Amino acid sequence: MATHEKTQNPIAKRLNEAMARIGISQKALGIRCGIDASVASSRVNHYCTGRHVPNFLLLEKMASVLKVPVAFFYTPDNELARLLASYQLLPVRARKELVRVSEQLVSSLSD
Amino acid sequence: MATHEKTQNPIAKRLNEAMARIGISQKALGIRCGIDASVASSRVNHYCTGRHVPNFLLLEKMASVLKVPVAFFYTPDNELARLLASYQLLPVRARKELVRVSEQLVSSLSD
DNA sequence: GTACTAAGGACGACTTAGTGT
């Protein structure tokens, strides 16, 4: 676990969080995302330490393996991160219901 | 409005969406995000047409001007995009309630 | 005013080849 934090983006933080949750190594994650085994360790470490930013295609693969929405990696707000993480675990019907509730709450703001 | 779509990321789509919602030009958005007026049109156009990907700092500024969470730009799923857009409009108390509801729904899945 | 583009220099990602636990 690195503590460099050159960038202001939350990718490294969320990535380490999600990896710890399912207990997967940097190299293993890279390989499961289709990165060649000879460079997987180096590349993923760059992302985990915040030195480099992965492209969208790789972010999608990581999100799929880690069972989070891609947007989770771009969420500095912890509250919203929890919403995104749980959203991904819900069945489609419950997701739609949640969206409905949120938009309902917005509508009721003017009352 | 461009139709190039070189990249698979949803940034251009979401950006155009959010800009149309509040009715702001490409150049005006760039200037309000601190980009020099002489390059604002060119740079923002690159993002709107999907040719280039903005860095996180600029994404944060755009999100602030457009009143959406940064994560909104990285959300291919339309359903989740609606959740994110509405979430941003809610007061803190309502946001927390929404997170609670979502996590509650996840817990009840095992029943 | 508006949207958009080619091209080159500037910058950051990816690979190689390692260290150290």
Added chain:
DNA sequence: ACACTAAGTCGTCCTTAGTAC
């Protein structure tokens, strides 16, 4: 096994200088 890094290559972003409506 594991996490991590310097340095070079190479691909992408940013700026310049425009076109077109």
